[in-house]
Amino acid sequence: MKKVILFLIIFPFSFSLFAQKKSEILEVLARQQSNWNKGDIPAFMEDYWKSEELKFIGKSGVVKGWQATLDRYEKSYSNRDKMGTLEFDIQEVDFMSKTSAWVLGKWHLKRPVEGDIGGYFTLIFKKINGNWVVVSDHTS
Template sequence: MMRNYMLCLVLIFLAGVAVGQSAADRQVILGTLDRQTSDWNEGNIEAFMKGYWESDSLMFVGKSGVTYGYQRTFEGYLQRYPDRATMGTLKFDILHLSFPEPNVAFLVGKWHLTRPEAGDVGGHYTLLWRKLNGKWVIVCDHTS
């Protein structure tokens, strides 16, 4: 009986730690998206990219296919958004954020660019995040 009681206490404690960690991790991820939004709206794609995994294994999936690697993803952004008029003003709406396992987060959202000169555009995105070396980074971005 005492063993079951102790097991219950340990499980309750671990559940509390997991919830606390996920809440903190959620704030970090949402904070990164807020910073990326600000960086984008300031016209700073280089700073915007700091939310991504700096690796050749980074995956970006867009309407033109799959791009692998941090540098190629960065170059793709520069090519698609060569000036402030095409960049417009970014707004993210978060539809779903979950933590399917430790150090992994899955986010679904909507994006919208307000572009008075080039015409507004928008769509949906999914981001797969991993906590690597103590830092949350986007390891896969599917934007349509």
């Protein structure tokens, strides 16, 4: 009986903690979208793990490291016409632990000059030094 009462007390709080963590992840993604739409790739990259262990997986293969990922973005999106306006459509946020999450979403770039493009992404987030950061990005 004590276990049932304890469960009934703790169970509602677990949903509250999950909702808070999910909102923190969604805030990161909203900030990234905003920074991209300002044309600020370095600010967009602030929510990536500043480590040589960061991985970006795209159509050209695997890019390892924060600086290499920044360089890739700056080369691929060298001007505002190429960057366009970014929209995210988050499909799922799943917590693997208290400090790691998996995010599935769609991305779309509205680009009047270059033509629209989009696809899907899977992000792995980790909470490092109190901040949620992307440690792996697989974008198609």
